[in-house]
Amino acid sequence: MITVSSADESTRLDVSIVVFRSESHQPTAYDPSDLNRIRGAETGYMPYVLRHHLEQSDVWGAIRVIPEHDESAELLLAATIVEASGLSLVLDVKATDATGKRWIDQRYTSTTTDDAYRLAAKGSLLFGDLYTAIGTDLAAILATTSTRDRDRIRDTSWLRYAGALIPDAFASHLSRTADGQYQLLRLPALDDPMVARINRVRAYEYLFIDTVDEQYANLYGEMTPAYNSWRKYDREQKLYLDNYRERIEQREKPKRGTFQALQATYNNYKWSKVQEQEAAMMANTLASELEPTVLDVEGSIVELSGSLDQRYAQWREILRELHLLESG
């Protein structure tokens, strides 16, 4: 098969990790607006951690974190944060290639150990086993994907991208089956001038994505120290409260109606509230600390996306006119 994509000659697939979604609804004592701000930051932070893990395996092409779904990605990874706390991380992960084949649709769960935060202070990644598991699963599927199939994925990716730019020119190159999979019908001629033009546009888009990706790298760098401190505190606080409740259950109760009994009942509640309120304060501290970085990153991405959208509109128009001229 002749590939039309402009990537190098290797058969490595590019991976696009779309910014995660958050559906974390576990009950917390945190202020909802603080929690939303933290969840918002995590949706940009975690894809970058996953990217870092995938890069280490050295079996993929370019790995990029992207702000929005890209249907034409060679391999698109999307995830929903189901739970994120200092104790555990739960992600629902979906990976789909450009032909529509689903590689992964799975829930990944990880729980931190006592040692995790000590090791994190020395540079180890928290919940690393979860990211490693995703990487291992993807690599296992990649290993069973033949070179021919990889080429087919890359060509389909290219044609879906081209079809989104000039639907009239490439609509007949792909067909879609009832179950949503794309089938490659034919390829454009390699000397078709439109192929070179599409490749130039795509190269520009990669440039844009790389700039966006740098923003997520900034977010990761800025966020890690405070976020890890907060997760460490969050874990300790949750364990302490669980332990505290257990101790209350086991403790011998003073005689009912006495001051000691009333005092114990009140103090049990008081300490659990003090802990909760301290945790809420820490969440507020983290949210406030992250806000300038998150706003900066989001602002840059909105600005970049806006200018890219404008350019796309222009390119679409120019390419459509060129296609009309060339097809007579």
Place this chain on the structure above:
Amino acid sequence: MLFVTACTSSVQDYPTSPVTQAPVDLSGHWELNYGRSDQVNDRLQSLAREYRREQERQQRRTELDRRRGGPVFGSTPGRSFNSVLATARLADMITRSQTIEIAQQNPLVTVHREDDFSLVCDFTEAGEELVEDSLGTESCHWVGDDLVYLTRLPDGLHINYRFTLAPDTEQLRIATTVNAAGVAPFRLNKFYYRYKPLPQNFSCKFTLSRGQVCSKVGNK
């Protein structure tokens, strides 16, 4: 009279009307007014006198019943007074905050108390908040112009805080009623006056990445 009389002899549910807009603004810094506030010992001495009188009446009735040869109904008032003493000590213990700070920004009212947890009311939904926890339940509502905060703890221990702002808005009364199962409710009224904290030269805030960070007030 400075305050509208509020008869909170028990912690029964109050008739409430859901309000999303707070009827009064309690926000500010408040310092305990010792002179006007109830002293737990005075209250206990008065209760003890009342109890002794009741005990004497009870003894006379018992003596009379015995002479008449009828049935004798005894009671264990000693234990009951010990229970009152227990609720009084608890009431004293939980109303010791010398200063409190109230932050009120619709829909939140937060009462920061010295050496105790903050009472937080979030009127986001129907004008009333209910928070349940395995160690207790708390609810909050406005009764007229008063803010009422009720904590229900295990073993029938209920604590009710009622905040009443004086018409001149410079004084605040917190009526705390402790209701333990099988014991008459015990209420302590604490009065606070508004004060302005001294201006700070430095503004400090805690950060997760750099610890405590202080900057001189006025510096950009």
